[in-house]
Amino acid sequence: MTDGRSLKVALLGCGVVGSQVARLMTTHAADLAARVGAPVELAGIAVRRPGRLREGVLSELVTTDAQGLVSRPDVDVVVEVIGGIEPARSLISTAFENGASVVTANKALLAEDGPSLYAAADKYGADLYFEAAVAGAIPLLRPLRESLAGDSVNRVLGIVNGTTNFILDRMDSSGAGYYEALEEATALGYAEADPTADVEGFDAAAKAAILAGIAFHTRVRLDDVHREGITEVTASDIASARRMGCTVKLLAICERAADGRSVTARVHPAMIPLTHPLASVREAYNAVFVEADAAGSLMFYGQGAGGVPTASAILGDLVAACRNKVSGARGPGESAYTMLPVSPMGDVVTRYHISLDVADKPGVLSQVAAVFADNGVSIDTVRQQGKDGEASLVVVTHRAPDAALTATVETLRGLDTVRGVASIMRVEGE
Template identity: 70%
Template sequence: MDVQPGPEREDSHVDSDVSASTPLRVALLGAGVVGGAVARHLTERADDMAARVGAPLALVGIAVRRPGRDRSDLGVDPSLVTTDAEQLVTRADLVVEVIGGIEPARSLILRAMEHGASVVTANKALLAEDGPRLYAAAAEHRVDLYYEAAVAGAIPLLRPLRESLAGDEVRKVLGIVNGTTNYVLDKMDTSGAGFEDAVEQAQALGYAEADPTADVEGFDAAAKAAILASLAFHTRVSGSDVHREGITDVTPADVAAAREMDCVVKLLSICERTDAGVSVRVHPAMIPRSHPLAGVRDAFNAVFVEADAAGQLMFYGRGAGGEPTASAVLGDLVAVARHRVGGGLGPGESSYADLPILPMGDAQTRYYVSLDVADRSGVLAKVAAAFAEHNVSIETVRQRMVPDERDGDRHDVGEATGNSNARANLVIVTHAAPDAALSATVESLRTLDVVRGVNSVMRVEGS
């Protein structure tokens, strides 16, 4: 059943509640992959949506940048398509924003709120950059701001953090929140593909954009981590507060080394609360294959939550794509529509804790370090001394035999070979220590005369 446009509003603010027969006017900003899916569901399932909300949802317009494109697949009246987004949001009760980016999304959302409309958005970049301003506007104008689709697509994650765990104390959120990077790293692990080849495969399947920078450099995951930390710890965390490292430097050798340790490399978003404050970081890390996140394959997302009373929880599912993301958008739309029918509001921003944001150097991490060293006596002692100098405790040391460059023989580290070119490889895993101490240790190792090269450094998580 197609939803027809509702009547024009006569005033600039919507009523706080409506009768069951009064249509709620819905404005859709964006008709791309996600917006198109939202529009189709609103039209095809109009009766079902009305029954769930308690009032009809009337699609009054779809704002697009290029009106000439064929949008017959949306199943809506072509007259609903407009380029005048600013005017559209002033005559809606509910606004769905799926255009992305900072502007004009921010201005349109603020304008919608000023005119009394509740907003549903999937815009993680905007929330991470300017969330407090949007929350303040929602509170000032007594409207809802919902954004479940901004993190992990269809996975119900933000509402459990904001509502289901509101009476608990969340200690840690550890997750895979970017499907593109998870696909790339998974292919590097399972097929032995190099980074560039894996990215090309992701692009061919539509998992990665033509310019994958936002994904592979960790910007997307960092924005999502900021949102997760803000909700979990009742503290305002922006994207600039998140330590960010991408996966462009992850090599097949790193992936192979992880496999030898019975680990897998993942790009992790890690939000932790300690007595000192909040640590939020995004970086590649090795995790044991026994960890629940290690089994997350292809472009799927998963988030592991640890809370005092609830214990360990895991949320898993499709983290991107038109239909999965539309599912989260529609869930929010039904929720805010119900609030409008009932005359109430959902929970707003909770930033009462106002915990300090800790620098990356204070984060407690473990390191995997692979060293190319000279094969002679005293090497282990010098390497161990470098760790001890920075108060970093070594958990394990493994020796990799390296062929003698002169005759192909293999030797143990420290065994006299009579060959000044003899080499060996040391693989060291540390206990948890401040990241700054671990970084300083690696720099000290680079200066040792017995260390010919630092082959690889990667953090170890999840154990």
């Protein structure tokens, strides 16, 4: 209970997202107060470099003492948008110890240490909200956690990284190569100076861990998520996808096993049919497709990053946390009652598109086909082109376990007639 006083909010970080949180809290102050039931005020803004403040941020609120700010007894809610593991984890822990609820967009920390954060929040009677950690402004985690609480989610399939979607979209629509598309994404501000977290799939993998944990009521860590990036995707892969009536997307895929006894979580580029709803997601937008027993198929679409969209999700969580402070209620805690194991990537069953560089001579196709058969991988279609003693062989398989496909590829690499495995890509969404 607040006893009629204003609710105090400590903001950690004032970059692209934090500055928009501060701005929206100021410009929407009257609406926030009406929705919460009490005034909501910024108590302070912790930054590392006070000389780099954004326009409109009140200098008197700024401090470099983040630890001191979250330790203040009058702070009701801490909003953390600095990212990374430390000092974010220590600051959030201090906030909980002082009874403050926390709103965070820190996907990396949640994917690595979510259970400990939940436990600390529960121990000190505080809330932990993190809608902005996955898919920016798109309302996704709350529907999974609350609207579908009475249903059983079987699969979550989505585009959860705008940078990689922009790059792959440009490669598809303009014929650009990977590095050309990356350069354009950087120039437009979609890609960071160091794009590793995005293009190598780390960002999407952290989000997949969070999505799987909520969707399947179990604990999934970042290390449990199979991860592949888009740096090896070529113009040839994009063209092959087009010939199949597909496009290439970096997908986060979280699935419950058919027997309900385990889950899988993975991030990798994949071909999906142009008829699938995710195929039409362009530019830097995000979209997530959810399949549930009773609700059926649901799709969530919108801006997955950016200062203003992410701040929108943060303010939604802030309102919820503040309402709980006013009413003396608690928000939802961790739901991990199923404690399902996470199966290895080798157990995943899907289709594959394999491109091989082979010798252009009789018997090569039958030799390659025999390797697939010996490993229990059934071939759907084959396309072969040859010239001047060299040929390319494209094989599309029926559904098979990933372990069987891996064994097939390893054997193929050892054949004298196979000069190289040009690419391997999964085919999803069929």
